[in-house]
Amino acid sequence: MTQAGNTIGKVVGINGNLVSVEVTQGADVLQNEVAYVDLEGIKLKSEVIKVQDRICHLQVFEDTRGIRVGMPVEFTGEMLVVELAPGVLNNIYDGLQNPLKELDNKNGFFLKRGQYLPAISLKKKWRFHPTAKPGEVVRAGSWLGWVPEQHFKHRIMAPFGMLGTATVESVVPEGDYEVRDTVAVLTDDQGHKINVTMYQTWPVKKAIKAYKQRLYPEEQLVTACRIIDTMFPVGRGGVACIPGPFGAGKTVLQHLLSKFAQVDIVIVVACGERAGEVVELIYEFPEMDDPKTGGKLMERTIIICNTSSMPVAARDASIYTGVTLGEYYRQMGYDVLVLADSTSRWAQAMREMSGRLEEIPGEEAFPAYLESRVANIYERAGLVELQNGDNGAVTLIGTVSPAGGNFEEPVTQATLKVVGAFLGLSRSRSDQRRFPAIDPLDSWSLYLDQLKDSLDRDLDPHWVEMVTHASSTLRRSSEVSKMMTVVGEEGISIGDLVTYLKGEMLDMAYLQQNAFDDVDAATPMKRQVRDFKLLYEAMSADFDFETKLQARQFFAELQDAFYQKNYVAEDSEDYRKYEEQIRKMLQEGASRV
Amino acid sequence: MFKTYARITNIIGDIAELDAPGVAYGELAHIVNTNGESSLAQVIRIDRDKISLQVFAGAKGLSTHSKVRFLGHPMEVPFADAMLGRIFNGSGLPIDGKPPMDDAPEVEIAGPSVNPVMRVIPQNFIETRIPMIDVFNPLVESQKLPIFSSAGEPYNELLARVGLQAHADVIILGGIGLKFDEYILFRKSFEEGGVMDRTVMFVHTAADPVVERLLVPDLALAVAERFGIEGKRVLVLLTDMTAFADALKEISVAMEQVPSNLGYPGSLYSDLASRYEKAVDFEGAGSITILAVTTMPGNDVTHPVPDNTGYITEGQYYLNNGVIHPFGSLSRLKQLVIGKVTREDHGAVMNAMIRLYAKALESKKKISMGFEKTETDERYLKYADLFEARFMDLRVDTPLNDALDRGWQTMAECFSRREVGIKKDLLETYWPKSADSSDEAADDDEEGKANAAG
């Protein structure tokens, strides 16, 4: 670990988790390299974040209590990395990829500082299946073989840092190997031999780009949340944000996505939020079935957790760690969903550091580089074509916790510039218990347009047109509702009332979804199409009511039928009965015209 | 062995600076002023030999020739069972006239976080006998919940009452910027309520130095944590966390930090979270539940202190006009206990009563706008009055099951079975028999719709 860095220094200043170090031996310091502050034998992991002549400033990933001027500091010459190898799935890590379950055996209730463990077992043997042949020409990221990890083929790849091409010299035969055993030997353009193991490391702040090219997202990522999939779809390989005031339902929504989104692998980054929320996942996921693999949900999941009372600098690292792991599985051709809750806490960690570095503050004291950092992290998502022509995707959905629930603040604004979908939660909807509280009037998705071809092809030839029409009805319905608060129901026409009722019906019986009901919590896309088309039929029908009372009664009954239908399984007799009842009501309603 | 220094070079706000080599970050110092007064101070910044000390007693009247002695360890607090029944100030010194805790072992304050995998999912209901809490937003063991309140509301009375009635093994009060009268109120009610012998109080009053406020939550929570590890169910009451946040603001201004919002430091969220996250249910041991008061300056919930608090805690109780408000209040852990450890009808009663009250308020509004009052409105108005008197009035003091029974009773006095939107099987068990005369044969087939309409 230290061959490269014989650079040594000593502490000259401490301010919170910022420690200033004077370099006393060697001279080569890398920006963002890892250093260890030696506190009487406890080595505190840190990252160089600013170099000023012979003084380096480190952000320490631990509590800095007890550090004194003069204490030695070792520089490692390596940037902050994640460990990439089979065995990463089904783990709960802290922001620096320490396995929390292993720490637990060692340390009891509390997280002691200076304890770092390998992210995966180095001793475990994996069944390696070679796929590359000697003589084959490969590049960084080319697949050489695989081992079974949970329900997946975990690809063993040519090192991501390799430049140019290389030729496969040899590959070991099928057999059981530890992650650091050599499984293949390559020769690069210069004739150097490269021993490939199942283990590599990668700097978290650098994107893994060992693929042929990035592709434009053309397909939808199905989340099983109706308002998202139907109204504000997210592309596979796309990026979306969920801003909302406290208690509006960001975390509940993210947990739903982590359970029901139709992807291969889910990485949940709990960044600066409550520990209790992670505990729920830790207890639930190992019990819940993953319909896609037939295994348990946890087996396709990685939880990265740096909760709000854990050291702030490691919070900054946690999102990078999550995204890098996502990129790793993308290289194997998987569809990965990375969920970050909350990116605001990550931005605040940045702000705290920037303040200690006495950088010129921008709006609300956030550093001037806030926007570029936000853009940079979201840019790491994407759909890519791999070296072998397959593709893989990282979809990134982050929550934002705006101060005072006001979306005009810097983090929300910086995020809005880079995401493809904005799923804004509103206080008024959560107060009315209209969950998920995604505001159907404020939110938007660029993917509805971008994915039009595939949506119209896969769902219904008129899908996007129907959705667009439904949202304009919703808008008009809301206008009528505002009007009614001023002039009362007496002051509007029956036609307007019907528009209002149609919008309400769409909202109450389709956009809202009960997270705590077994059936309603997740709606597969096929069912969404069926449900939505029937609802759309009702919304586009012309009705001619004689009285407003008649209109209200008709819609109350119709809405209730749609609503009840949400709670019954699609293959049930009840479902069919509700559909029939709705059809009959529509015919009767229409025949009055 | 620990050197004494006698030359303070700079004093800014409550921060004193001096040259002292070899001091550790976070170390505690003891300062004796030339007039003989003394204070503890903590190292909050080191720049080579220059040490910045946060002086807990404040730097007013501090002489540059004060004697500063470093103690070689960070801030600690004594911990022993003998602390029960005792009262300490914001520096951890006794103020109840009894001797100091000299023999008790000292424990670190503001220690490391609990490993998330060592927590368990909370599952115990804490009965407070306050219907707006127990019925509508029950408090769950290991939850962290603030009371959002404006000045002048009876939040401390409410806090004291929960302390008295919650049946915790240990109660720890952290008073931050308390008025003297409020301090006496807590002491008296705990003494009279007979819980003083399982209470530890850390009290910083408004007359004490501002910086000392900063220590109160940490002292209280460090002691709570020790009791928790020993298997005790600890209830921590913190009031007023806005005063704590204001002290953070003063320090950050003195340190010339760039404020993020209304002068508060950018770290406000983390500073509050590191305290509130001490709430925990330890696997195989005790628990810490935190009930705090956050006063809202200008009664504005978007003010940085309540706003950041809301992002940290597991819900909030809004105390407004002397009542806990049914709508904005939320216990985010309630689904873990409702109907699971409480009675099966709890969830249904809670939802139905809130829904009916919301409708009642709509009726009120409609009538106040000059629309005609219908017979239905009359019944909703009656319901609103009963609801306010029997549930919202803070003087009501009743066990949960009685409150639930009274909920059925109240609904039955105003509505028929089919108007309340409750599942049939529950109605059959709980709907008061005496109340059914006219609508005995409630159309059962309509109930599904009543449910859905809600």
Ligand SMILES: Nc1ncnc2c1ncn2[C@@H]1O[C@H](COP(=O)(O)OP(=O)(O)OP(=O)(O)O)[C@@H](O)[C@H]1O
């Ligand atoms: N889809 C939903 N269905 C039912 N209830 C919900 C739903 N979403 C949220 N809630 C309710 O709102 C509460 C708060 O939700 P959640 O914890 O997701 O908020 P949040 O936006 O993450 O808040 P914070 O920013 O403070 O973390 C939940 O405890 C639950 O009572």
Ligand SMILES: [Mg+2]
């Ligand atoms: Mg949340």
